[in-house]
Amino acid sequence: MTTRLGLGLPQMRQYSIGEDVPAVARAAEDIGYDSLWVFERALFPEPATQGLYGIDGLPWPDQYRSVAEPLVTLTLAAAATERAELGTSVLVAPLHLPFQLARALASLDAASGGRVLAGLGTGWSLDEYAAAGVRPFEERGAVLDEIIDVCRAVWGPDPVAHDGPLTKIAPAVVGPKPARPIPILLAAGNRRSWRRLVDRADGWLPVAMGGTRVADQWRQLRELAEERGRTEPIRTVLRVNAEFRRAGYEGSGRRPFQGGVDQIVRDLEEYAEIGLEEILLDLQGTARDAAELTDVAAEVFEKARAAGV
Secondary structure (H helix, E strand, C coil), rough: CEEEEEEEECCEECHHHHHHHHHHHHHHHCCCCEEEECCCCCCCCCCCCCCCHCCCCCCCHHHHEEEEEEEHHHHHHHHHHHCCCCEEEEEHHHHHHHHHHHHHHHHHHHCCCEEEEEEEEEEHHHHHHHHHHCCCCCHHHHHHHHHHHHHHHHHHCCCCCEEECCCECCCCCCCCCCCCCCCCCEECCCCHHHHHHHHHHCCCCECCCCCCHHHHHHHHHHHHHHHHCCCCCCCEEEEECCEEEECCCCCCCCCEEEEEEHHHHHHHHHHHCCCEEEEEEEEECCCHHHHHHHHHHHHHHHHHHCCCC
């Protein structure tokens, strides 16, 4: 089975958001990409108060100094395309008020003809929670649970009603409705978050952190789904943060998806063997501009398909 391929949209400071997002989105759809994706990074603490991913001493990448708001970016892409699905990998859900987030996603899905994939996570940045979180960082799991509940309610039939710790909706008509039930995919990396995914979500958003590790987590997640009696399939979209280098990468220290197009495609082949449904390739971080991003995306797609990915 051919693996679906998605592309990360240009959100970083080397891009002109208003011009480059629609242009790259249209080009990616023409190339053949199945989906277009955004991620969320709300701020860049300076000086750093916490390492990247919460790991002490790990610096934040310089490209995180300016990242366009994800739903605005996705709206620009939606207006410029017709076929490609539109996903978030991930939206840090507890930085958003549940009711407003549910309505924004519903409106975007209605406007795009049913193409939205709501990829949600809890994030890790204490500074982002201090600036925008609706509740303290320690309550992020409970907030995500309520956001899922509110989304399901708002997207469902009227009258909408919800009575939770964060959101109270008296019976009301809430529109527009999404064009179809929006799939909710979760970034889950441990057994507790896997239980939430198995019980409450439609799919999984792993990150390429080593083929063996991803394969092992995918096996464990399927085993948990069987234990808990889930019969619906779990949609899978693997996020790949690629570090493109036109000249390639030489030496023993190369990480997966670091290097030239041929090296990236070989890594795609390895991960495709895991059996995940889709791979999201984010090439924007090291591309100089939208023209290079589009050229590299086209070359990777062509060579990946030629290799059977």
